Amino acid sequence: MKKFRNLQCRECGRRFPAEAVYVCEYCFGPLEVIYDYGSIDISRDSILEGPLSLWRYKPLLPVHTDSPVTIGEGLTPLLRAGNLEKELGLKELYIKNDSVNPTFSFKDRVVTVAVSRARELGFDTVACASTGNLACSVAAYGKKAGLKTVVFIPADLEKGKVLGAGIYQPRLVGVRGDYDQVNRLCGELAGTFKWGFVNVNLRPYYAEGSKTLGFEVAEQLGFRAPRQVVVPMASGSLLTKIYKGLKEFEELGIIEEAGTRFFGAQASGADPIAEAVRKDEDIIRPVKVKTIAKSLAIGNPADGYYAWDVIKKSGGYAASVTDDEIVEGIKLLASTEGVFTETAGGVTVGVLKKLVENGKIDPELSVVIYITGNGLKTQEAVEKSVSKIEEIEPSLKSFKESCPWAV
């Protein structure tokens, strides 16, 4: 018995064979993998005995192969954030540090699944539209899989991300336009070339990889769900999939139901989901994006409605932060917990701070914040915010003269 056979539209419920399909052909709604949970065998023991990567959750991931394309992604640290707890007045705060994946972002979770599925479906080329992190990941996993690899990015991307993708020697196409335009172009290309675009025609499989951020945090907390989570949002997919991951664990009896509250973090200037939550409207109005958090800069989010729904029904909230607050968030996390995150992490920390200050987050209950990318990729954002070099001669005298703070 196969654990999945079909994809289903989240809007109209129509079913499609589990192939590479580009949104619901009927209403353009997003497609989701439908599992036969009755045939899935997974338990705390089977997880603990599994590989030291996210493939320990393979029964709940949409691939059949026994040899997925892996570079050791997942099982990233869950850190107790004692200093930041004190700073913000929280009782129990954890950082899920996903900036230490093989290509330094959470995208390795979705790409390991998508590229494994691409190979299973017989594609000889994998591709993606990316704001940077996905580019790095697809380049690495495409090469590891021995597939031809084509990566589309906005031509003006941060240097760290261009380098982080280019080093794997993919075809790197810089599109003169913003990410929305790059993504739309790839939608066109997916209809023309027989390539596996991980976040276009392989998106139903790809997105499932994000569930592992729910599974892992629960496992690392001793098989219990956190009471509150703060998740960065671009398309909104990650937040909905963390929710789905926790729900699956609850329904399979791996954890007890905890009623986790979901808090969404966006950057001002790219915050259509947070805006809808703030206004308590169930309409998500597309915006023209402007933010230094390029990895979150989506004006017309594909999973926005579902993210909104999870936030509302879980009793959570959403907020957004300005460019300055993003930089402050990056500095705060680095200087209290020793974790250097990219702009998206700055958004998450900034929003955490805001939601604690305005009372939306309960300081007595556990909180997990998801840090999804590495600071070395967006150096431009913090160039002016790092310690200045105090240059001295190589002598004790010069040190004492130049550095009077040394006691």
Next chain:
Amino acid sequence: MIKVKIPQPLRNLTDGKDEVSLEGNEIGEILLELEKKYPGIKERLRDEEGKLRRFINIFVNGDDIRHLEGEATPVEERDEVSILPAIAGG
């Protein structure tokens, strides 16, 4: 005539054409023409109440009509209209 780009999932209704030319002065008229010329397309674009489905996005020269005047957005010769799905992350 206004050029309308047809996304891949709708091309089985437009005889495989990725672009069609239609007459009209505003988006609503263009859509009406499209629906008349290619039966079946209306149900794809609109819900039971006749509203555009929430995952259908219509752009005029790269701008979402929700930023403009919705279906009353005027169009003229050489404008390019496209129908597109929402954007997934990356």
